[in-house]
Amino acid sequence: MAKAQGAPAPDFEPAGELKIGQVGIANLRIRTLDVGRLAAEMRDRVQRAPKLFARGAVIIDFGGLPALPDAATARALLEALREAGALPVALAWGNSENEQLAVELGLPLLARFRAQYESSAGATAPAMPDPAPPPAAPAATEPPRAAAGASRQGSGGPGLIQASAVRSGQQVYAENRDLTVLAAVGAGAEVIADGSIHIYGALRGRALAGAQGNARARIFCREFHAELVAVAGHYKVLEEIPAELRGKAVQVWLEGDQLNIATLD
Known part of the structure; x- marks a missing residue:
């Protein structure tokens, strides 16, 4: 059947852009105010990763x-x-009108997530030294490394070292620095860093690098089974990760808005 003259081109852009921030709270930036479409997108996310997003706390950003x-x-x-299946808990900070809307809705305002979007959209992340990956056999075709001076955000001093395993329900956060975990990160556990994350054991929980918006941060791990990985809010869940990467030594990095995962060996 011939296409009708003047029919609108299909819109493949999501109506809402979802990013993951600290403590696993998601920020939903509304791009197109279509309630039905936004709900369908969220329902799809919950169905693809029910353990992660079911009743997951979400901040709504009308910016x-x-x-x-x-x-x-x-x-x-x-x-x-x-x-x-989501749980809206707050509005992202905006202007006085936004504040009044939050009052009418009975929701608090949170400012941090707006700052992350602004930094990722325009500002260049402060420089940090290029992280060294965990020991692994050299890759035949290793993905491009970040340029020197690419990792540290802020001046938090030496990186944080977590010697023991991070167990289900636990969270470790390295503020303004890198995080190195010498053991495993269990399912249901969460490790967060404003810089890069290095995991010398298995990663079965969540790892969120560049939590304050540093797009140059990276994640390295020896054994990859992650429930979720994120760099500067851009995330992938286990269901979106190729099966051939599971159990391998990998690194995770961001190029533009694309989160990449590749083996180290």
Whole structure:
């Protein structure tokens, strides 16, 4: 059948851009104010990674829209996201109108996630030394390394070393520095760093590098089974990761908006 004249081109861009921040809280930046479409996208995310996103805390960011929605539309969006399996807990900081909307919705305002988007969109992350990966056999075709001076955000001093295993329900956070874990990160555990993350054991939980928006941070691990990995909020969950990478020594890095994962051996 011939395509109807004047039919709009299909829109493949997501209506909402989801990023993962500290303590596993997700930030949903609304790009297109289509309640049904946003709910469908969230429902799909929950279905693909139910352990991660089911009843997952989400901050709603209207900063990607030309104007704020009215309170009735915002309430409809919150309810639709709840029905999709997410848990909206706050609005991202904005202007005085945004603050008034938060009051009407009975939600708090959080500022940190807006700062992450602004830094990733325009500002260059402060320099840090290029991280060294855990010992592994040289790769035949190793992916490009970050340039020297690419990793440390802030001046937090030496990297944090976690000698013991990080068990389910535990969290380790390296503020303004790299994190090195000498043992395993168990399923349900979470390791976070404002710099890069080096894991010398198995990674079965979540690893979030560049938590304050440093897109040059990386993740290295000896045995990859991660529930989720993220760099500067860009994430992948286990269901999106090729099976051939599981159990391997890998590194994770960001190029533009694309999160890459490749073997080290």
